[in-house]
Amino acid sequence: MMAVYDLEEQEQISELKAWWAQYGTLVTTIAMIAALASVGWQGWQWYQNRNAGEAGALYFAVQQAAEQQDAQKARDAAGRLIGEYSGTAYAQLGALLSAGVQFSGGDLDNARAQLEWAADKGKDPALRDLARLRLAAVLLQKGELDAALARLQAAPTATYAARYADLRGDVLAAQGKAAEARAAYQAAIEALASGGDQATTLREVVRVKLESLEG
Numbered sequence: 001m002m003a004v005y006d007l008e009e010q011e012q013i014s015e016l017k018a019w020w021a022q023y024g025t026l027v028t029t030i031a032m033i034a035a036l037a038s039v040g041w042q043g044w045q046w047y048q049n050r051n052a053g054e055a056g057a058l059y060f061a062v063q064q065a066a067e068q069q070d071a072q073k074a075r076d077a078a079g080r081l082i083g084e085y086s087g088t089a090y091a092q093l094g095a096l097l098s099a100g101v102q103f104s105g106g107d108l109d110n111a112r113a114q115l116e117w118a119a120d121k122g123k124d125p126a127l128r129d130l131a132r133l134r135l136a137a138v139l140l141q142k143g144e145l146d147a148a149l150a151r152l153q154a155a156p157t158a159t160y161a162a163r164y165a166d167l168r169g170d171v172l173a174a175q176g177k178a179a180e181a182r183a184a185y186q187a188a189i190e191a192l193a194s195g196g197d198q199a200t201t202l203r204e205v206v207r208v209k210l211e212s213l214e215g
Contacts, residue, residue, distance in 0.1 A: 055085035062094040071105045074098040092122035129156040162191035185210040
């Protein structure tokens with residue numbers, strides 16, 4: 001009986017050697033690829049986490065500068081975010097926040113530049129819509145009415161539909177297109193019909209604009 005087992009064991013060993021001779025290189029290669037992929041994934045995760053941490057620190061710097069109304073520091077920190085971490089949401093948020101500081105300080109050109117980047121190059125669609133809305137407001141302030149309307153042309157997400165219609169009404173009113181402005185204001189009021197307290201306040205503001213046109 002032992003001899004039988006020895007024979008079977010030798011046959012299994014022979015089969016294993018033959019199998020390994022045929023597939024051993026492939027198995028080794030797959031194992032190496034899997035190991036490298038694991039190391040690569042861990043390295044990528046580390047890189048992503050490090051980038052997120054650095055981008056977050058820069059965004060915090062923009063926030064601090066905004067609180068202090070320091071336009072230069074806000075612009076510098078936002079510029080670094082855009083230049084070094086453009087693929088992160090922090091870059092879009094930083095550009096939006098810094099643009100607000102520039103706008104408040106009367107620097108419409110720098111506000112415009114940062115909003116154009118956020119609107120055209122930012123990764124997050126909702127933040128792009130918000131950037132387009134604020135950019136149109138800057139262009140209205142600068143008197144570039146056709147450019148402002150162009151930025152409001154594409155339909156935004158539902159979140160910003162009322163504000164887009166409201167601002168479109170402002171631009172059209174500034175162009176002397178009263179009928180079109182009234183239609184835009186009416187669309188804003190309808191979009192705000194089912195909102196909360198904040199929507200109610202904005203709806204009343206839009207209604208005043210609409211009544212002034214009708215008057």
